Amino acid sequence: MDINILTVFILAIFVGIEIISKVPPTLHTPLMSGSNAISGIAIVGAIIATRLDGGMGTWLGLIAVIFATVNVIGGFMVTDRMLKMFKRK
Amino acid sequence: MEYSKLFYVLAAILFILGLKKLSHPKTARGGNTMASIGMFIAIVTTLLASNNLDFTLIIAGIVIGGLIGGVFAAKIEMTQMPQMVAIFNGFGGAASALVAGADFIRNIDKLQTGVFINGLSPTFYLVVVILSIFVGTLTFTGSFIAFGKLQGFISGQPIVFPGQQIFNAIFAFSMVTITAYLVMGGNDLVNFFYAIVFLSALMGITLTIPIGGADMPVVISLLNSYSGVAAAATGFVLMNNGLIISGALVGASGLILTNIMCKGMNRSLTNVIFGAVGLKQESSGDGEAKQITVKSYSTEEAAMIFDAADKVIVVPGYGLAVAQAQHAIREVAEFLESKGKKVLYAIHPVAGRMPGHMNVLLAEANIPYEQLKDLDEINPEFEDCDVALVLGANDVVNPAARHDKSSPIYGMPILDVDKSRTVIINKRTMNTGFAGIQNELFGFDNSIMVFGDAKEMLQQLLKDLKEL
Incomplete structure (x- = not known):
């Protein structure tokens, strides 16, 4: 049982690294506040x-x-509020 | 199989997809909405699937917390975003620690009899409870110190005292000892529980106070990561996959950002946490020995240089945020563009006080995100740039990083502003940057200083440009 849940944890870390590496620097602040909300x-x-x-x-x-x-x-x-502000030309 | 678990999985999927959509500004807002729907599902599932809940307490808690969070989120200035994220990190960490603490208190009697708790062996249970309380509490106090530094309640200078590292080592050693003692079946769980809370709170403080203002991007990213780790640890305590997956995602996110920030300064994480760069005594000597002669221009003279330019690159730094000059620079840039000039923005990874700080500020001023370029994209652009306008940035444009091995910023990737024809540097005074070193760039032949508050200077510059 302990192993199952550790597996979930480790796989989730890999998923996290995979998707978050693709976030561009422009969106790093919203990434922080958004992921922060998720840690809630x-x-x-x-x-x-x-x-x-x-x-x-x-x-x-x-x-x-x-x-x-x-x-x-x-x-x-x-x-x-932040993401609303990001506009194109 | 409880059906509620399926809904936690659904919530986790929405978090992952939401974060995935953050990979482009066009889809990012939808991604955030998606993640918030995931959270809503997780909350409703919990309310419906759990027994014996006190709904009055829960509703009261949600209303109070929602009001505080909502008001903060609606009122905060974009320049204060780092403080805001810091304090939210703290709340997240504290919530995780409190949940683990509550579960632990309820299971103390069981722990002494050696039965399985939440399906976990007593040893594993104790370890994850302590981990959750440790990381969560440390995140809480550490975030408040970071908040205080960013808000100016506490000095932004590193605060160090003799034997600081020894204290930290003693605290860490005590934590490990207590954990080992409890795991091996030690008694007096309650008192040791308080000792762990106390030690963790103390370590959050002692690990954060020696870190200076400009290193805040690293600290905030790290605390962000910790808040995720704390949530995941709490997930282990409760054996809840939703918490474990979400916590792992946030932990990974914070870790990646921490890594990017460290690379942006060419420093190791250990060096940021224990190095206390920015201490005055460290940087004296070399910096003061070389006297730098600078040319100081008025905005009128600067306006003439801009008038003759075709390509302008703006380099914003923390000074821009302090002066709230984001709208003023947009007006200047719009005027220059209306004259057929090309304007780009060079964003250093550690410019400002948190990852992406400058981008948010400039976005607030309606500057299109296509014009914001990161370090690798922009550096080749300086070669044929007529004017590089440095606004309240210092260490990120200091050429000493390239050649001066004795400099605390040696090896840090910098913006090659000195390659452009003219560099116009706006600063309030000749004070040194955060790293406490004199910037030789200011004395270069192609460098011109325009002193003054960034906002006032830009407004004056715009006036002068229009009068040409």
């Missing part, structure tokens, strides 16, 4: 973590939801 995927874990058991875990989960949402909403919005 922690929100999935954060939502699960808020499950009610009255313990400290729930509260850590809530803070995580807030932080991850800032990342997701802010990241995608600001990337869109």
